[in-house]
Amino acid sequence: xxxxxxxxxxxxxxxxxxxxxxxEFPIAAAxxxxxxxxNPKAINERNQANQQETTRxxxxxxxxxxxxxxxxxxxxxxxxxxxxxVAVKINCNTWTIDLSPHPELVNALCRSLQAVVPANRIIxxxxxSAAMEKSGFAINRSENGVRRTGTDQGDGFDPQERLTTIVxxxxxxxxxxxxxxxAEGDLVASLLFKNHIGSLIPEDMPKCHNSHEFLAGVSxxxxxxxxxxxxxxxxxxxxxxxxxxxYWAGIILGTDPAAAEITAIDVMNxxxxxxxxPALPIPEYLKLAEAQFDLGTMDHDYFELVRLDL
Amino acid sequence: MKRDPFIYGIIIGLxxxxxxxxxxxxxxxxxxPADLVPQGFAASGLEERYGTPELKLENGSIFDxxxxxxxxxxxxxxxxxxxxxxTDAAGHRISLDIFTMDTATNALTALSDERISPAGGIPLxxxxxxxxxxxxxxxxxxxxxGQHLIYLHVNDDGLADTLNQFAGALLxxxxxxxQ
Numbered sequence: 001x002x003x004x005x006x007x008x009x010x011x012x013x014x015x016x017x018x019x020x021x022x023x024e025f026p027i028a029a030a031x032x033x034x035x036x037x038x039n040p041k042a043i044n045e046r047n048q049a050n051q052q053e054t055t056r057x058x059x060x061x062x063x064x065x066x067x068x069x070x071x072x073x074x075x076x077x078x079x080x081x082x083x084x085x086v087a088v089k090i091n092c093n094t095w096t097i098d099l100s101p102h103p104e105l106v107n108a109l110c111r112s113l114q115a116v117v118p119a120n121r122i123i124x125x126x127x128x129s130a131a132m133e134k135s136g137f138a139i140n141r142s143e144n145g146v147r148r149t150g151t152d153q154g155d156g157f158d159p160q161e162r163l164t165t166i167v168x169x170x171x172x173x174x175x176x177x178x179x180x181x182x183a184e185g186d187l188v189a190s191l192l193f194k195n196h197i198g199s200l201i202p203e204d205m206p207k208c209h210n211s212h213e214f215l216a217g218v219s220x221x222x223x224x225x226x227x228x229x230x231x232x233x234x235x236x237x238x239x240x241x242x243x244x245x246x247y248w249a250g251i252i253l254g255t256d257p258a259a260a261e262i263t264a265i266d267v268m269n270x271x272x273x274x275x276x277x278p279a280l281p282i283p284e285y286l287k288l289a290e291a292q293f294d295l296g297t298m299d300h301d302y303f304e305l306v307r308l309d310l
Numbered sequence: 311m312k313r314d315p316f317i318y319g320i321i322i323g324l325x326x327x328x329x330x331x332x333x334x335x336x337x338x339x340x341x342x343p344a345d346l347v348p349q350g351f352a353a354s355g356l357e358e359r360y361g362t363p364e365l366k367l368e369n370g371s372i373f374d375x376x377x378x379x380x381x382x383x384x385x386x387x388x389x390x391x392x393x394x395x396x397t398d399a400a401g402h403r404i405s406l407d408i409f410t411m412d413t414a415t416n417a418l419t420a421l422s423d424e425r426i427s428p429a430g431g432i433p434l435x436x437x438x439x440x441x442x443x444x445x446x447x448x449x450x451x452x453x454x455x456g457q458h459l460i461y462l463h464v465n466d467d468g469l470a471d472t473l474n475q476f477a478g479a480l481l482x483x484x485x486x487x488x489q
Binding site for chain 2: 047097185208242243245
């Protein structure tokens with residue numbers, strides 16, 4: 001059969017178009033969303049949160065993230081089912097200035113979750129019960145209400161994953177609720193990835209301070225990677241330099257931990273630029289989380305940032 | 311490890327008195343002399359001691375106390391920290407941390423490291439090198455004496471004067487101890 005040059009040219013163009021589209025479509029379809037929401041009325045200059053305004057902040061951010069109209073639809077879109085048990089990892093390290101998440105924000109989250117799951121299937125946890133109590137989260141291991149517990153309360157640790165059994169056995173879904181905290185030094189920041197140090201068996205915790213690879217790898221362990229449905233960075237009050245707080249009055253929400261983490265570093269760097277402080281570098285653990293552990297992207301071209309100012 | 315007299319002045323009761331003059335590795339309870347503690351405040355909880363990752367003390371290493379931020383202190387020759395808290399009936403909390411570094415020079419360089427004591431600290435009119443910070447509602451002071459970096463914090467900056475006086479009382483205790 002005689003081959004026509006024009007036909008092959010046309011075919012080549014068409015095939016190239018199809019291949020290009022096939023190459024680009026999955027990226028566009030997989031593009032996750034990060035919501036950066038602020039509400040100055042949610043916090044005052046004495047670190048006192050307003051419950052109503054904090055709830056409004058959280059609810060608005062959640063629906064902006066999912067594009068749904070209600071909390072129930074939003075949680076369902078994130079994969080939450082009525083039979084689930086949700087563990088929420090908070091960071092109650094209160095050394096020097098208190099940067100624990102405000103109880104008002106955790107209340108807003110729990111209230112929202114109850115659109116799908118009952119209160120008693122929500123577990124708020126950190127590693128130290130005493131630190132939780134000091135941050136306003138009274139331990140509650142009863143059958144009534146939202147459960148609040150420390151990994152030091154005897155639930156044990158999974159021998160394979162070396163994580164608290166709250167994560168490996170009790171919870172079917174996980175929410176990582178970190179604080180907007182600048183660490184500087186080697187680790188740069190204490191955000192989502194560092195938050196899960198508190199999910200580790202205690203003897204492994206110091207390993208995170210010596211190895212970025214170990215730290216990034218914690219979030220890649222099956223129970224954390226497969227069960228996490230939402231990442232939140234609480235920044236009603238945060239730090240942009242180590243030990244220097246400011247009332248950012250916002251929260252960051254995302255399903256992609258690397259994208260949410262780099263957004264938080266961007267927030268700190270914007271404040272640092274305003275204060276004429278050199279920018280924070282991208283932490284090594286975050287580069288490894290993206291490149292080695294497939295824990296999301298920090299490339300701004302590959303996630304959609306939604307800004308919400310209430 | 312060599313200690314200068316100041317550490318004994320500050321923690322005179324914390325370490326020695328209750329234990330009858332014998333330093334114990336894990337004394338269950340120690341008290342600070344009442345006249346040093348700000349009026350209306352009382353010791354809350356037990357004293358805590360943390361060492362290095364290689365040489366942990368009763369409560370573990372510095373990472374057990376302050377998480378990853380401890381790395382910065384290790385860079386300045388940190389060897390141990392003693393932590394104590396005092397509370398009042400209104401829920402105010404004062405924290406006292408005494409960091410021991412390997413040399414007096416390292417204690418001073420730790421104070422000048424902005425990862426430990428941020429820029430913008432205002433020196434108080436007391437006889438030792440210090441910086442104070444007001445970040446409402448927090449107020450805190452770093453001061454250096456010998457090989458010790460001392461941190462005082464109160465969770466209500468309305469009590470800044472109380473904390474300043476506490477710092478002064480600790481320094482006076484050192485002077486009396488010397489005499």
